[in-house]
Amino acid sequence: MSALPILYSYRRCPYAMRARMALHVAGIAVDTREISLKAKPAHMLQVSPKGTVPVLVLPNGAVLEQSLDIMHWALAQHDPEGWAADAQLSTAAADLVARNDGEFKRALDQYKYAIRFPEQPPEVYRQAGEQFLQTLEQALQDHDYLLSDQVSYADVAIFPFIRQFSMVDAAWFAQAAYPKLKAWLQGWLDSACFAAIMQKYPLCVD
Numbered sequence: 001m002s003a004l005p006i007l008y009s010y011r012r013c014p015y016a017m018r019a020r021m022a023l024h025v026a027g028i029a030v031d032t033r034e035i036s037l038k039a040k041p042a043h044m045l046q047v048s049p050k051g052t053v054p055v056l057v058l059p060n061g062a063v064l065e066q067s068l069d070i071m072h073w074a075l076a077q078h079d080p081e082g083w084a085a086d087a088q089l090s091t092a093a094a095d096l097v098a099r100n101d102g103e104f105k106r107a108l109d110q111y112k113y114a115i116r117f118p119e120q121p122p123e124v125y126r127q128a129g130e131q132f133l134q135t136l137e138q139a140l141q142d143h144d145y146l147l148s149d150q151v152s153y154a155d156v157a158i159f160p161f162i163r164q165f166s167m168v169d170a171a172w173f174a175q176a177a178y179p180k181l182k183a184w185l186q187g188w189l190d191s192a193c194f195a196a197i198m199q200k201y202p203l204c205v206d
Contacts (some may be wrong), residue, residue: 007057
């Protein structure tokens, strides 16, 4: 067993991104193993048969298979920027992340992979996703981040999915009327944390 926690990751996966961001801000060193989605490492499948990333294997053998579990575990170890500090906002954060991971993620997948969902044109799926964008834009009218003027884990958990949505049709997003959301997104894209977690690793062939 590695002396460090082992993180199975895929660089462009939004779930893996948010887990890596929490681990980074918490200052937790991990043995990052970049996987191929077409040839997943045998050890990863042994410890987590579901076969999706991220997966964090702790030195004691415990396995965290969900990105939010990894985020919460990391921030429980060390939370220097207070991403999980405000208990009063915990319910609001959980509700917003649940909406992101549920209805918005479904709309995002249909929009991004519209060829797989020919029942509707891509614009219909985009409009479904925009309902969540409008919620975020409204929230950002009142403060710098989604829940307050302080970063919360909700910002970090949602950011990679908004990034992905913005990239489906970058020309459309560039002219879309979401000025606050665009500024929030750009702030994360320009952040040192994001730069750090997007470094490339050799492919793990196990």
